[in-house]
Amino acid sequence: MTRWFARRTGRMTSWTTFSEDPDLISLAGGLPDTSLFGADNHAALLTAMAHRQSALALQYTPTRGMKALRECILEVMAEEATPVDPHRVIVTTGGQQALDLLCRVFLDPGDVVVTEAPTYPGILLPLAAHEAEVVQVETDEDGMRMEALEAALEELRAAGRPVKFIYTVPTFQNPSGKTLSLERRKRLLEIARAFDLPVIEDNPYALLRFEGDPLPTLLSLDEDGRVLYVGTFSKILAPGLRVGWLVAPESVLDKVDLGKQCADLCTASASQLFIAEFFERGDWRGYVRAQVDLYRARRDAMLALLPQTLPAGSRWTRPAGGLFVWVDLPEGMDSDLLYEHALRRSVSIVPGRVGFARPKPTHHDFRLNFSACDEGRIETGLERIALAIRDIEHLGV
Amino acid sequence: MTRWFARRTGRMTSWTTFSEDPDLISLAGGLPDTSLFGADNHAALLTAMAHRQSALALQYTPTRGMKALRECILEVMAEEATPVDPHRVIVTTGGQQALDLLCRVFLDPGDVVVTEAPTYPGILLPLAAHEAEVVQVETDEDGMRMEALEAALEELRAAGRPVKFIYTVPTFQNPSGKTLSLERRKRLLEIARAFDLPVIEDNPYALLRFEGDPLPTLLSLDEDGRVLYVGTFSKILAPGLRVGWLVAPESVLDKVDLGKQCADLCTASASQLFIAEFFERGDWRGYVRAQVDLYRARRDAMLALLPQTLPAGSRWTRPAGGLFVWVDLPEGMDSDLLYEHALRRSVSIVPGRVGFARPKPTHHDFRLNFSACDEGRIETGLERIALAIRDIEHLGV
Numbered sequence: 001m002t003r004w005f006a007r008r009t010g011r012m013t014s015w016t017t018f019s020e021d022p023d024l025i026s027l028a029g030g031l032p033d034t035s036l037f038g039a040d041n042h043a044a045l046l047t048a049m050a051h052r053q054s055a056l057a058l059q060y061t062p063t064r065g066m067k068a069l070r071e072c073i074l075e076v077m078a079e080e081a082t083p084v085d086p087h088r089v090i091v092t093t094g095g096q097q098a099l100d101l102l103c104r105v106f107l108d109p110g111d112v113v114v115t116e117a118p119t120y121p122g123i124l125l126p127l128a129a130h131e132a133e134v135v136q137v138e139t140d141e142d143g144m145r146m147e148a149l150e151a152a153l154e155e156l157r158a159a160g161r162p163v164k165f166i167y168t169v170p171t172f173q174n175p176s177g178k179t180l181s182l183e184r185r186k187r188l189l190e191i192a193r194a195f196d197l198p199v200i201e202d203n204p205y206a207l208l209r210f211e212g213d214p215l216p217t218l219l220s221l222d223e224d225g226r227v228l229y230v231g232t233f234s235k236i237l238a239p240g241l242r243v244g245w246l247v248a249p250e251s252v253l254d255k256v257d258l259g260k261q262c263a264d265l266c267t268a269s270a271s272q273l274f275i276a277e278f279f280e281r282g283d284w285r286g287y288v289r290a291q292v293d294l295y296r297a298r299r300d301a302m303l304a305l306l307p308q309t310l311p312a313g314s315r316w317t318r319p320a321g322g323l324f325v326w327v328d329l330p331e332g333m334d335s336d337l338l339y340e341h342a343l344r345r346s347v348s349i350v351p352g353r354v355g356f357a358r359p360k361p362t363h364h365d366f367r368l369n370f371s372a373c374d375e376g377r378i379e380t381g382l383e384r385i386a387l388a389i390r391d392i393e394h395l396g397v
Numbered sequence: 398m399t400r401w402f403a404r405r406t407g408r409m410t411s412w413t414t415f416s417e418d419p420d421l422i423s424l425a426g427g428l429p430d431t432s433l434f435g436a437d438n439h440a441a442l443l444t445a446m447a448h449r450q451s452a453l454a455l456q457y458t459p460t461r462g463m464k465a466l467r468e469c470i471l472e473v474m475a476e477e478a479t480p481v482d483p484h485r486v487i488v489t490t491g492g493q494q495a496l497d498l499l500c501r502v503f504l505d506p507g508d509v510v511v512t513e514a515p516t517y518p519g520i521l522l523p524l525a526a527h528e529a530e531v532v533q534v535e536t537d538e539d540g541m542r543m544e545a546l547e548a549a550l551e552e553l554r555a556a557g558r559p560v561k562f563i564y565t566v567p568t569f570q571n572p573s574g575k576t577l578s579l580e581r582r583k584r585l586l587e588i589a590r591a592f593d594l595p596v597i598e599d600n601p602y603a604l605l606r607f608e609g610d611p612l613p614t615l616l617s618l619d620e621d622g623r624v625l626y627v628g629t630f631s632k633i634l635a636p637g638l639r640v641g642w643l644v645a646p647e648s649v650l651d652k653v654d655l656g657k658q659c660a661d662l663c664t665a666s667a668s669q670l671f672i673a674e675f676f677e678r679g680d681w682r683g684y685v686r687a688q689v690d691l692y693r694a695r696r697d698a699m700l701a702l703l704p705q706t707l708p709a710g711s712r713w714t715r716p717a718g719g720l721f722v723w724v725d726l727p728e729g730m731d732s733d734l735l736y737e738h739a740l741r742r743s744v745s746i747v748p749g750r751v752g753f754a755r756p757k758p759t760h761h762d763f764r765l766n767f768s769a770c771d772e773g774r775i776e777t778g779l780e781r782i783a784l785a786i787r788d789i790e791h792l793g794v
Contacts, residue, residue, distance in 0.1 A: 039451035042447040042451040042455070046447055051440055055434070056637070058638070059637045060636045060637060104526070122658070125658050240455040261519070262497050264491050268667075270635075270667065270671070271668070
């Protein structure tokens, strides 16, 4: 058995995102509400796709992705005010594959990757697989603190440790819901330039903005080709299609292309053509707006209920978009224990430790999702969490 | 940049499988003829799927795969006379992902993998990515020669070199079209037992049998849990869905599951449910039979034309199923050169060198596919190959 699997398996935390139990309310997974799309709409698009290009939808297609889909990607990038050269795009099997392939391309064992604290739990898996050292930089309400980033990079340089890239989810971050301010975006790129580092911008959520003005992507601010941009249809359309993309310089794309040939040859043609059909015949911007309205109302419902749900001294983020609220319980309250007791009460959360490469002995933080459940289930779920909190208080922890 | 990408890129051979050029006849790719499925049939199944479970088809689903799909996989395995415990199955994004994940689980740099000469070109990519040493064992008309395998393993053992697994496509092999005899299947397992090695059985083609009796899978002959079986819907149904599977002991599955979480979180739900819909409402065995009839006729057409296409002294395989014929040109004829000149004549083949981890300076062998083109295009394609052969003969090579 290879090294990392043998070593790492025992260190992985798993948590309940999917369950067959219909009574379980999941406030855990980062799931959009795919019932909004509508079965009739879905069926009509699939029928049109099959009648137009059945054989192609069932066939292998190029590793880089289908031309029709690349045009949809350019539309999404335009909506992000980020014009992109289509030759700099590769289609991937969800954004996750783009992250995994970038780890494959960049990382040797012992390399350092710098990211937020907490970070997207799904990046920690390929980082562990490629035996990277993860340095996590503290955040405040405006995202990653730039003085802390600079200090960390200087310390690493002084220690002669090779940093390979900075990984960030700048907008409505997973898991914290925080957004990097415009000033910090510019500063981040200056720091990356000063240390000559690539920046991986993972941007699944920015179009799910509930209020306020959009911020420019790092890619749109990038002047020297150091930002590698990961996008996905998972949150603006449907994760079950498994379609994402990477925007990168040709030198990186060539290597990612080879990595993708190793990994799965090509992304599902049927998924790519379905998206192209939707972009041609449907109103994808309208669908994003409908999701925004839905999730805003659910966020509001959750934020309104948190004061009565959580014990005094708790703090939480108030995200202006995306899917997540990040909660800090008062000192002394263990979020792993809460996770366990919440599950017994048939509600799931994501314990905070999964956002850290080196979790602390005790975590007080956890992630709540507000997109997947309607207001009634959010209310019931939070009531169960309140009961689970009482359970662990009674344990005297 | 990480080591292998920097090192390996220059050593990769790429070849034309997909082309926008409608005049190009591809006898290269391993493509089933997906037009056989039928647009109306396709549309009806998709409509039924969307009406029954639209939201689920668009949603994340478990990394291990959906329950409904696992039942289809058990049906296919039963058709292969190989009963399987459903808890030993993980769904993958095509068979390719299963191979890549197994390489991730098993391989450290410098490990040795033993396989046929030639081997599936797509296994050489992840083997290179994981910096494995590949030892290829000669084959004859009955597949890998067991004396040669044993000798190779003994030599490796004597040299103290760590072999991690044997990789084989025992039935209608890609690229050679050869099939391992029953006697050799049993012997292969004995040898694997003697050297205590896992065997990866990659079995995409066995149900595409044109004549003769089916042979047992290695997995069905396995008595001590050393066979890891990779299956796929790509060749019996549609590669554009990107759905395959791995059957393995729980200890391996746990690790592959983690690797799949790194790689893409889950396989496209829409693809999984489409297959389940087809297995429930359609006649998948009938569809396999229809493909068998189609490809048998195309194989016959190709085999009938090869004597007049190829120069005297050429040899080729006569596969009893699958998708490929393997050609050996006479000494002195360079298949790389043929590949180039064939492309100029608007026909593509797969040059033999891509089946070898360490290609020879000159290769005389190449692969032909007979499943993707109808008899008329096969005939035209072979006429162009005959012209390309004349071109390179005139070069005096």
